[in-house]
Structures are given as C-alpha cells and as structure tokens.
Amino acid sequence: MNIGNLSKIALKALLNNKMRAFLTMLGIIIGVASVITMIAIGQGSKMSIRAQISEMGSNIIMIHPGGERRAGVRMDPSEMQTLKIENYETLRNECVFISGISPLVNSSGQLVSGNNNYPSSVSGVGLDYLNIRQLKISDGEMFSASDIQTSAKVCVIGKTIADNLFPDGGDPVGKTIRFNQVPFRVVGVLESKGYNSMGMDQDDIVLAPYTTVMKRLLAVTYLESIFASALSEEMTDLATEEISSILRREHKLKDTDANDFEIRSQQELSQMLNTTTDLMTTLLACIAGISLIVGGIGIMNIMYVSVTERTKEIGLRMSVGAKGSDILAQFLIEAVIISITGGIIGVLTGFGASLGVKFIARWPVFIQPWSVILSFAVCTVTGIFFGWYPAKKAADLDPIDALRYE
Amino acid sequence: MNKSVIELIDIRRDFTVGDETVHALRGVSFSISEGEFVTIMGTSGSGKSTLLNILGCLDTPTGGEYYLDGISVRKMSKSQRAVLRNRKIGFVFQNYNLLAKTTALENVELPLMYNSKIGTSERRERAKQALKAVGLENRMEHKSNQMSGGQMQRVAIARALVNDPAVILADEATGNLDTRTSFEILVLLQQLHAEGRTIIFVTHNPEIARYSCRNIKLTDGHIVEDTLNQNILSAADTLAGLPVEND
Incomplete structure (x- = not known):
C-alpha cells in the first residue's frame, strides 16, 4: 500500500480535528519538555560542581602524614613528623x-x-x-x-x-x-x-x-x-x-x-559530589519519564475513543477498498505524527524552559544532546506502542458493522 | 445478451445467533448483465441487506458461488475483497457517508487513495470528471457540511463512479431525501444507466422499481419475483410533473 497516500489521509484526519490532536499531543509535549528540562538542570549542576572542583587545582593529590600511633594514642596529623x-x-x-x-x-x-x-x-x-x-x-x-x-x-x-x-x-x-x-x-x-x-x-x-x-x-x-x-x-x-x-x-x-600517611585525591571529592548529582539527575529523569509514559497513555486513550467515534468513517473507508492493514497503518501514522509533532514542540518547550530556568532562577543549566535524542526516540516509540492497540482495534472492525454503527 | 457482471448461484447465508441458526438467504440465484439497472426489493427481514453485503463483497456466502465480473468471491480473504471492492464496486449509501469537514473533491478521491497504481494528478483529474458527471463541477471545494442532502448524495454517487466500477450498488440511496430530490437522484441514475453503467438499487420503496429495467423481489431469503419492466418511466418526466414548491 502507498504510504504516501496513507500519510496524507492520516494528516488530513488530524487536521480535521486540530483540538483533539493538540490535546492528545499535550501529554507528550509536557513529557518531553520535562525530560529535557530536568536533565538539563541535573547536568547543569553537575557541571558547575565539576568546574568548582577543577578551580581548586588540576588533578590534585594530597599527601598528609597520618596513622601514626604513639603508645596506642592516635596523634593529631599536624603534630606528626613522618x-x-x-x-x-x-x-x-x-x-x-x-x-x-x-x-x-x-x-x-x-x-x-x-x-x-x-x-x-x-x-x-x-x-x-x-x-x-x-x-x-x-x-x-x-x-x-x-x-x-x-x-x-x-x-x-x-x-x-x-x-x-x-x-x-x-x-x-x-x-x-x-x-x-x-x-x-x-x-x-x-x-x-x-x-x-x-x-x-x-x-x-x-x-x-x-x-x-x-x-x-x-x-x-x-x-x-x-x-x-x-x-x-x-x-x-x-x-x-x-x-x-x-x-x-x-x-x-x-x-x-x-x-603512616594518607593520600587524598581530588578525584575522590569529585566522585563523591558526582554521586549526589547523578542521583538527582536520575531522580528528575524518572519523574520526567513517568510523565512521558502518562503522555503515551493519553495518546492511547484519545486514539481509543477516536476509533469508536470514527467507526462509521472506518466502515466507509473499508467499503471503498481500504484493507485492514491500510486502516492500521493510517491510525499508526496518526499516532506517530501526533507523538513526533508533540516531541518537536516538547523539545522546543524544553529548550525554552531550560533557558527560563537559567535566566530567571539563575540555575546552571546544560542541555544534553542525548537527552533530546532520547526523549524524542522514546516519544516516537511511545506513539507506536500506545497507538498500536487502538489502531488494531480499528483494523479488525467488520465493515458491515462499522457502516451500520450509529 | 451482454456479458454478465454478477452471477449468483444458489447463494446461502446463515447466521448463528446464540444456539439458533438464522437462514438469511436460502438459495438465491440470478445473474445481472452489463448495463442493467436492477432494483432489489424486499421488506425488512427479507434478506436484502444480507444480499447487498454479499453483492458488495463485504460479506461472503455460507454456500453457493458468487462471480463478480468473472471473479469468484467466495474463497477470497478480507483484504482480497477490499481490493476487489476498490476496483469493481461503487457504493452509494442511504446516509451518504461522506467524510466530515472534507471537500467534495477529496471525498470523491477517496477510493483512488487506496489504489496505489493511480498517481496524484490522475486521481484529481478523475475525481473532477466524476463530479462533472453528477453536475457538481461548481461545488468541488465545498465541504460536506456546506451541502444539501441531494448534493451530498451526488458527491457520494461521484465517489462511486470514480473508480469506474463494474457495478454501482445503491442502498436506499433516496431514503433520506425528499420526493423532489429523490427524483433528481433517480434522473442521475437513469442517465448513468443510459451511459452503460450497471446499477443495482436496493430499496423497500416499490415506486423506485418503476424506473428501473428489472425488478427482483425477495421474501424470507427467496427470490419471489424477477421481472423485466416493460414500461420504464422516465424520472425526468416525473420530476417535470412535480408541483413546484414555493419556498
């Protein structure tokens, strides 16, 4: 089947219902934007901590006297003479x-x-x-x-x-x-x-x-x-x-x-601080990831309702020669268009929000390229995954029942 | 005799409802030749909807053979039948079934959208031709909600014509229209018939039968009457004779 035609059909169907399409997108937009912003904040603070550490010096190793005991009494390092x-x-x-x-x-x-x-x-x-x-x-x-x-x-x-x-x-x-x-x-x-x-x-x-x-x-x-x-x-x-x-x-x-001496390195310090910020980034990313999934469920929800609402249309399409696979493809393409468009808007919103945080709250922010790619990929997959069930439902409709559906 | 477009041999269709088997069609045989305008009549429950579904390749018979334009339909899969509908059948429904918020032209293009052999420009051209054939050349960019019932039904007929089908299946095509508009549609169908189209018109309205050239009557899943109309009325004449409404 001609994917070009099916894409046209899907796009047309979305444009005929702009409000519904936008509401469906909203979840994805919020999800993607929050993933990007959260990771940008997490990475920003990580980088600023790193910069502060490297300000102290380059790859410093500190050697102190230590561990010395005199008659079982631990000594103050400053008094040690080792x-x-x-x-x-x-x-x-x-x-x-x-x-x-x-x-x-x-x-x-x-x-x-x-x-x-x-x-x-x-x-x-x-x-x-x-x-x-x-x-x-x-x-x-x-x-x-x-x-x-x-x-x-x-x-x-x-x-x-x-x-x-x-x-x-x-x-x-x-x-x-x-x-x-x-x-x-x-x-x-x-x-x-x-x-x-x-x-x-x-x-x-x-x-x-x-x-x-x-x-x-x-x-x-x-x-x-x-x-x-x-x-x-x-x-x-x-x-x-x-x-x-x-x-x-x-x-x-x-x-x-x-x-009888102690060696400390700057790396230890930066590792310790990194653990904290990594934890924070992970936490933020998890929250944002959940909102992305909720966005996906939003797609499924509205697509599901829309299949019911458009039963007659599906029946008509089948009667003029659409195969089940054509209907499936149309609804999947609709879901993918929704999630990709939502993804793009979400990326832009995420950039905007990150810059907002940077200039209004004055937090260090760094937009990670991989977070953009990741959230984009996730939302496309989400679209296909959550669009599949309603699309399959539409494709499996019997044309006779669908045409007669009121 | 012209080549036969539809050939039904002892078609049976059973439905299972709970434990009961309902025999909707109990052995229906007839053939329709190219260029015929046939009405299929019957009261509700007579099996005419089931017959229409089978003729339209939306359903397959439980028994018997159905040849559409020489092709055996009975053993076809769902998607094979979809392709067959796309190439050989034009549907006209009682409630028009146009896509909402979509222009007449796009509605007519729809069947060709599912035929990957037809390119964009050819599709557009054929849709324009079809709309011209139903007298809507001035309404091409009108959306479905900006048209009257009669106009919508004309768009639906144009959509049925656009793939140059072997047969046009009209299901109570005038059922939702007032008398005057009904006759306008009938005039159009008679005109298409005169151009050599094969039309099957399923209806419960005996009036319509007077304008077709052959009438098949169904009762309880059997054909009880299959007569040629010796005195075909002209819908155009009837339309001219209708009192003009003053509104």
Whole structure:
C-alpha cells in the first residue's frame, strides 16, 4: 500500500480535528519538555560542581602524614613528623605519573606593612605549587629556585592580602612586609580567584619558599603535607599507587604495617559530589519519564475513543477498498505524527524552559544532546506502542458493522 | 445478451445467533448483465441487506458461488475483497457517508487513495470528471457540511463512479431525501444507466422499481419475483410533473 497516500489521509484526519490532536499531543509535549528540562538542570549542576572542583587545582593529590600511633594514642596529623623533606625529594625524582609536586608547610601570624596589618598565614611551597593549584602571577614574578635554595625571605601574596596591607592601591611588588617580625620582600601578586565553593577566600594567601618557612619561621624539619598533581584525571589512581609504594619503601614499612600517611585525591571529592548529582539527575529523569509514559497513555486513550467515534468513517473507508492493514497503518501514522509533532514542540518547550530556568532562577543549566535524542526516540516509540492497540482495534472492525454503527 | 457482471448461484447465508441458526438467504440465484439497472426489493427481514453485503463483497456466502465480473468471491480473504471492492464496486449509501469537514473533491478521491497504481494528478483529474458527471463541477471545494442532502448524495454517487466500477450498488440511496430530490437522484441514475453503467438499487420503496429495467423481489431469503419492466418511466418526466414548491 502507498504510504504516501496513507500519510496524507492520516494528516488530513488530524487536521480535521486540530483540538483533539493538540490535546492528545499535550501529554507528550509536557513529557518531553520535562525530560529535557530536568536533565538539563541535573547536568547543569553537575557541571558547575565539576568546574568548582577543577578551580581548586588540576588533578590534585594530597599527601598528609597520618596513622601514626604513639603508645596506642592516635596523634593529631599536624603534630606528626613522618613526612620529611627527603620524602618530597624522592617523590619528585622518582614519580612518573605526576606533572608537579610541592611540599606545604604553614605558619600563621600577623602580617604587617607600615601601619596596616592583617592576620593570615604564610604557606611554604615549592615552585610547582602554582601549577598544582592553578594560580597565576598577575604582577611581578614567582620566587626562584635559588630563593628556595638560599631560604630567601621573599614572598608572593594574594589579592586580599595586597588590598589589606596596601589599601591606598600602591604596587606591593618590591615592598617589604613583616610576618611575625620577619621581613619578607614581596616579589609578586597572584591573580584573583575569588571565593571557592566552600566559601573560602582563595586570595587570602601568602606563598614563600618552603625552606624559608621551615627554617626561619617554624624551625622544623618535617612537612605538613605534600601536594602533587597527576598527569591526567585518569592517571590519578596510578599516581596515588606510585606515591604510596615509594613512601612505604622510604618509610621502611613492612607489608603488614598500615600506611603512616594518607593520600587524598581530588578525584575522590569529585566522585563523591558526582554521586549526589547523578542521583538527582536520575531522580528528575524518572519523574520526567513517568510523565512521558502518562503522555503515551493519553495518546492511547484519545486514539481509543477516536476509533469508536470514527467507526462509521472506518466502515466507509473499508467499503471503498481500504484493507485492514491500510486502516492500521493510517491510525499508526496518526499516532506517530501526533507523538513526533508533540516531541518537536516538547523539545522546543524544553529548550525554552531550560533557558527560563537559567535566566530567571539563575540555575546552571546544560542541555544534553542525548537527552533530546532520547526523549524524542522514546516519544516516537511511545506513539507506536500506545497507538498500536487502538489502531488494531480499528483494523479488525467488520465493515458491515462499522457502516451500520450509529 | 451482454456479458454478465454478477452471477449468483444458489447463494446461502446463515447466521448463528446464540444456539439458533438464522437462514438469511436460502438459495438465491440470478445473474445481472452489463448495463442493467436492477432494483432489489424486499421488506425488512427479507434478506436484502444480507444480499447487498454479499453483492458488495463485504460479506461472503455460507454456500453457493458468487462471480463478480468473472471473479469468484467466495474463497477470497478480507483484504482480497477490499481490493476487489476498490476496483469493481461503487457504493452509494442511504446516509451518504461522506467524510466530515472534507471537500467534495477529496471525498470523491477517496477510493483512488487506496489504489496505489493511480498517481496524484490522475486521481484529481478523475475525481473532477466524476463530479462533472453528477453536475457538481461548481461545488468541488465545498465541504460536506456546506451541502444539501441531494448534493451530498451526488458527491457520494461521484465517489462511486470514480473508480469506474463494474457495478454501482445503491442502498436506499433516496431514503433520506425528499420526493423532489429523490427524483433528481433517480434522473442521475437513469442517465448513468443510459451511459452503460450497471446499477443495482436496493430499496423497500416499490415506486423506485418503476424506473428501473428489472425488478427482483425477495421474501424470507427467496427470490419471489424477477421481472423485466416493460414500461420504464422516465424520472425526468416525473420530476417535470412535480408541483413546484414555493419556498
């Protein structure tokens, strides 16, 4: 049978009853639009969380001392002295899965410049720290390797520090600030990063060579932590294992001993947060999926009623030579046209709603191409699936009874 | 004698209602030649509707043989009969059965829509010809709800003509129309007959029989009368003789 003619017949039948066709579509429109919007909201929040995490640095691996016991008492990690500068150097020389590594020691106190002062802490770091934390110098420059070697009293400061110590807007580079009576020469100012997702000011930061902080401020020989950055997100696990085995060897741990250090990676954090947002996306998609099914049932409902209502028409079509399969095809095509048109309107509505959410509620929104394709495919299948039963019913009518139906 | 279009041999049709078997047709035999205008008469319950359904290939007989234009219908499947109806039969119903909200032209095109051998332009052309043949060339784009009963029945006749059928089956085609319009339709049918169409007109109205050339009368599933009309009246003359309504 000629599909072209049947499509014409089906289209004509729909156009003759625009209101009914629209009402039938409504369920599909709402279903598709909500699937797209819900997934867009879910994906949007996932992406914004991801962006916030990557703001913290690239593929960060954090190594802290830990697990040490003295006479059965667990120690505060900050008092542990298991991470040595030699460990850092070994890791720096031996690890292949990391792109950068830096020690970290902190000393808190009061910063003073002229008659301005500000409470903060100085972080003793290596040169790689900038790349690991994705920090950039906006004015001046980073301290040098020779500054580290000579434990030079130089520092790089964040914008918050610069604003507080030099409120008149003077260029801090080249000036000297004092930290707990120790003078530091400012060699650079960091680019502003603003607040992170935890509400911490990322510009409240002073970086100095770790040797300076260890020797001149803290007078210690151990490290608080070591920051490293894996070559890529996928290599985070390899890098973690590598670091762990090197440290175990360096710390001369037996196979049965527990680690006396802890390794945390950014990946763990992002995985944890992803689980939450994935759960939310799934939940939203389920709700939207249910509305799509309800939309499909709506199609079946109205098609079913319409078959009864159009019994006489079906009888006539059969009497002028429509086969059962022609009637079946006509009603199926009607169902498919309804669901595809509804799908298209739904996609457009979904886009509109997503943009509305983005601009009115200011939520992060990301329209997933696969959600559009998926919901479209689902609604076409829904149309065929739910259109089949009424169409079959129409096709199985006896022309004599159908013609006589009042 | 012309070639026979319809050949019924001992047609029987039984229906089972509950435990009872109803014999609607108890052995009906006749043949209709090309170009005949036959009325089939009978009171309700005489089996004329059943006979019409069988003639129209909507139903198959329980026993006997039916040849339509030389083709045996009895063993045909549902969809084979649908194709046969599409090519060989034109139906005209009492209540017109036009598609709602659809133009006259599209209504007439309908049977050809189910014939994939006929393209769009040919379909349109043939539908126009058919509408011209029933005198509705000025009403082609009118929708079914914008026409009078007589006009709708003309559209239905055009639809029956459009596939150039072997036989036109009219089922009480004037039953819903007033006297004047009825005669107009009869004039049209007589005119088509004069052009060589084969027409079977099923009715319970004995008046109609006077305008056909042959009359078959059914009672209780049997043919009780099969007579040629020696004095065929002209519907056009009768129409001219009708008093003119002043409204």
